[in-house]
Amino acid sequence: MKRILHLTIIALALFSCTKSADCGRHGIINEQEGWFIVKDITPSQSQGNIWMISEHGNATCYLVTGSKYAMLIDTGIGVGDLAGLVRGLTDLPLIVVNTHGHPDHVGANYQFTEVWFPEKDLDLLNEMNPLNNPDLEAYVESYLRDFEYDRQAAKENIERIKAYKPYKLKLFNEGKSWDLGGKVISTIELGGHTPGGTLFVDESDKILFTGDALNGYLWMWLDTCLSLEEFERNLTAVVPKISHLERMYGGHESRAEGVEIRQAETMLNDLRSALAGEVEPVVTPKPMNGEGTVNVYYFPTWLLWAK
Numbered sequence: 001m002k003r004i005l006h007l008t009i010i011a012l013a014l015f016s017c018t019k020s021a022d023c024g025r026h027g028i029i030n031e032q033e034g035w036f037i038v039k040d041i042t043p044s045q046s047q048g049n050i051w052m053i054s055e056h057g058n059a060t061c062y063l064v065t066g067s068k069y070a071m072l073i074d075t076g077i078g079v080g081d082l083a084g085l086v087r088g089l090t091d092l093p094l095i096v097v098n099t100h101g102h103p104d105h106v107g108a109n110y111q112f113t114e115v116w117f118p119e120k121d122l123d124l125l126n127e128m129n130p131l132n133n134p135d136l137e138a139y140v141e142s143y144l145r146d147f148e149y150d151r152q153a154a155k156e157n158i159e160r161i162k163a164y165k166p167y168k169l170k171l172f173n174e175g176k177s178w179d180l181g182g183k184v185i186s187t188i189e190l191g192g193h194t195p196g197g198t199l200f201v202d203e204s205d206k207i208l209f210t211g212d213a214l215n216g217y218l219w220m221w222l223d224t225c226l227s228l229e230e231f232e233r234n235l236t237a238v239v240p241k242i243s244h245l246e247r248m249y250g251g252h253e254s255r256a257e258g259v260e261i262r263q264a265e266t267m268l269n270d271l272r273s274a275l276a277g278e279v280e281p282v283v284t285p286k287p288m289n290g291e292g293t294v295n296v297y298y299f300p301t302w303l304l305w306a307k
């Protein structure tokens with residue numbers, strides 16, 4: 001039976017992390033009510049579990065368990081107590097990985113003692129790591145918006161977090177894999193959105209975790225994105241390696257069913273149409289209040305934000 005449980009975790013972290021090596025490395029917001037949305041997206045016949053964890057609709061992480069280890073794919077924006085949440089879901093030793101170096105996917109790295117990271121995105125991580133933001137309070141505020149929270153407690157937590165010892169960063173390149181026990185997670189590089197963007201393959205569940213390398217609102221307009229031509233070449237090489245899988249889950253996904261894997265091929269074909277000049281982009285003001293414009297291609301099933 002397919003289990004799709006939609007759980008809102010209430011204050012879980014406050015009571016659940018007594019056994020964790022990550023204890024004491026809490027998030028900025030320890031009150032969990034309404035902050036994280038957790039969905040059990042475990043396919044039928046799966047060994048272990050898979051949870052989709054959305055951090056307040058901003059970014060989505062995944063927790064995948066085998067018989068011996070659990071893997072956390074991405075760490076969100078880092079405002080909520082993700083480590084505590086994870087410890088409420090599994091007792092297994094944890095492997096933490098990042099799909100790429102953007103701040104909304106590495107935000108809670110500081111809550112863990114060790115994180116695996118794609119080497120080609122290292123410059124990006126150093127440049128954009130939220131903890132390097134001189135105004136961390138403003139960073140947090142920008143995500144909290146109208147969420148009710150204790151501002152004084154958050155301020156104190158920020159000071160505490162700044163005093164943490166840095167977590168250990170372990171670099172990987174394409175081909176790295178991890179055996180979770182009855183379930184191997186392997187990596188495929190897909191440079192485009194970022195140079196080192198990485199896809200995580202869960203072969204036994206026929207699932208692909210894509211971070212932002214493939215998603216429905218693909219941002220290719222940032223200065224650090226590769227060219228559309230490079231991305232097309234990279235995606236051409238990747239599609240045959242993933243087409244036997246069933247579903248893919250991106251770094252901002254909220255649908256429990258994710259997206260059918262054939263969407264990757266659709267994106268490749270649409271991308272080729274754009275490069276061939278067969279589709280006209282819509283010139284649009286730059287997102288995030290930047291100066292200038294970007295070219296947005298409106299394809300039937302996704303949007304491409306290009307330079």
Ligand SMILES: [Zn+2]
Nearest residue numbers: 100102193212
């Ligand atoms: Zn990104």
